[in-house]
């Protein structure tokens with residue numbers, strides 16, 4: 001650990017102290033003494049409560065393991081009785097809780113659209129994410145496999161590809177914003193005015209089939225540059241007219257781009273996607289959130305031979321359809337994901353040398369940063385409604401949600417904020433939350449702004465919870481299990497029954513193949529069709545393409561239909577994902593082991609060796625997969641479980657990891673700062689971390705990966 005200073009009885013890492021005292025508190029009426037003494041008080045009050053909650057997790061898991069050791073998988077009825085007797089399965093609330101949350105922005109309550117996630121440690125990406133509220137459809141079509149590519153692209157701008165993009169955009173406009181007659185492909189000029197939408201075609205001037213889809217415009221300047229603003233399902237689409245550009249000149253109506261409202265909300269992530277193991281890392285991550293709340297965040301970097309300076313975009317100005325001036329947010333509504341209850345950080349130590357609870361420090365720092373937004377101290381506003389949106393991951397059940405609520409209330413009180421200013425997004429990613437979701441929502445009824453599913457952590461927790469029952473299914477087979485389908489459906493059912501429609505987000509999970517946009521376009525429409533008014537995407541381009549799904553689907557209508565169906569049966573959540581090893585060939589087992597070992601190593605080597613918490617890792621077939629802590633939890637738990645049940649043995653696991661280390665080194669060859677593992681496996685922190693994850697996976701609380709990752713990363717940092 002680097003140099004520390006004493007503050008209110010705490011030992012504070014120097015990087016963090018400087019960040020807090022010189023940057024975080026720069027323009028708010030809190031002294032360093034206020035801040036540190038508040039942290040000390042919060043830590044003293046909440047540390048024992050958190051410790052009790054964690055001990056309860058271990059106690060329950062221990063009892064579940066013992067039961068399985070005696071009964072194997074047991075029958076579902078017996079398993080249900082066990083969980084009920086243990087208090088793991090709480091009685092369903094006698095009346096369904098209804099949420100009652102005030103000061104919620106329309107981006108959360110009303111506008112279905114993509115949710116982008118971005119690691120907080122990368123300001124360049126985070127600024128891009130904030131600005132990803134608006135994204136170029138032309139770029140997303142041109143530069144990805146969303147449109148099939150049938151020829152080698154010419155250097156610079158390829159006109160043939162451009163023609164393909166223009167034709168695809170016309171087709172989309174015909175589908176989403178049809179003209180009274182004819183096609184957008186026939187338009188020679190768009191001429192919006194306060195009289196409404198007008199487009200010239202060979203067949204005369206036409207309007208939109210649905211007049212209410214015209215939202216506004218910017219009048220053409222002397223060079224004919226203007227815009228036409230359309231709206232559907234609450235999302236805006238901006239036709240940019242610019243005859244001075246190469247694309248505008250090629251387009252039949254001078255359209256140089258079709259810009260879609262894309263990442264309606266963004267989560268700035270302090271958790272699964274980052275590697276923050278000390279005060280230096282935490283300060284870097286917090287600085288991003290602060291910069292987004294003040295509006296002052298800047299990133300300067302080299303790109304394409306030039307130095308780029310990136311800042312957040314201003315709002316967008318239009319003349320509305322009725323002639324009044326119209327301003328639309330230029331930035332995604334930002335949420336921050338803090339750490340779960342199980343995390344501690346050495347960025348601050350208590351007087352007796354213990355690490356403080358990371359979620360406590362996160363809550364206080366993020367709320368103080370939020371003051372800049374709440375008090376309008378910066379050039380831009382994030383929450384127009386006056387809230388700070390905090391996503392809380394990895395909570396186990398309603399008591400832990402209640403604990404978060406209490407922590408947030410204490411932070412509000414300390415900062416003089418109105419009650420319920422700090423909102424909570426509840427990640428439904430641990431089994432004890434899934435099976436008690438109603439009660440979890442009830443515990444945060446006056447501040448919950450989302451629940452969501454689709455999480456890899458949830459599968460990791462499923463494996464760990466039934467660890468002792470038998471060998472689990474292969475990773476790919478998990479997707480079709482009964483528990484997982486029920487988890488997806490029931491989360492929506494419970495949320496809608498609690499009144500989420502028009503008030504909060506019902507979210508779905510991450511698209512984990514960042515380059516496979518054609519496949520995403522085909523599959524991810526399943527999310528709005530399942531009643532989700534948001535779902536996670538890994539990049540701004542994916543946000544723009546996923547926005548098409550919300551333009552196509554009226555999610556509110558879908559939610560109204562879904563609300564009529566019966567809530568999925570909670571007992572189906574208790575079907576265990578066990579496999580019959582007899583059905584797996586030696587080849588199946590070898591392949592599964594290699595797949596997981598390679599993905600573990602591919603991710604861990606960048607985390608431990610380079611401090612990168614989210615990476616695209618090519619799988620054995622070369623398909624790039626987004627890997628983060630949650631995917632690591634699945635892969636490591638799966639191998640640990642197969643080791644426990646003798647599906648694989650320790651020697652084979654070690655031999656496979658050694659072989660895969662060489663492959664991963666090869667895949668990363670030439671990468672700046674990459675620390676190869678194969679030349680010295682014994683002394684490679686990354687390789688040793690990977691082995692530890694699988695060999696201690698059975699005893700690691702809840703199968704979490706953070707402890708091993710952090711320990712080995714700290715060692716690698718010290719070593720470097």
Ligand SMILES: CC(=O)SCCNC(=O)CCNC(=O)[C@H](O)C(C)(C)COP(=O)(O)OP(=O)(O)OC[C@H]1O[C@@H](n2cnc3c(N)ncnc32)[C@H](O)[C@@H]1OP(=O)(O)O
Pocket residue numbers: 116117118119124125126128129132269272273303456457510514537538539540614615616626628630631
């Ligand atoms: C299970 C869970 O917890 S899921 C949540 C955690 N996962 C995430 O947060 C995923 C976030 N996504 C990412 O981190 C990245 O997109 C990765 C790691 C998947 C891929 O990263 P890279 O390989 O560097 O991306 P790639 O080279 O394709 O693209 C880089 C460009 O896209 C932008 N970009 C990529 N991802 C993002 C993002 N999430 N937000 C904003 N911009 C992004 C970058 O700013 C960069 O553009 P620039 O050069 O103009 O700055």
Ligand SMILES: O=CC(=O)O
Pocket residue numbers: 272393427429454455456457458509510630631
């Ligand atoms: O937090 C995300 C996940 O998949 O887990």
Ligand SMILES: [Mg+2]
Pocket residue numbers: 272393429455456457630
């Ligand atoms: Mg997670």
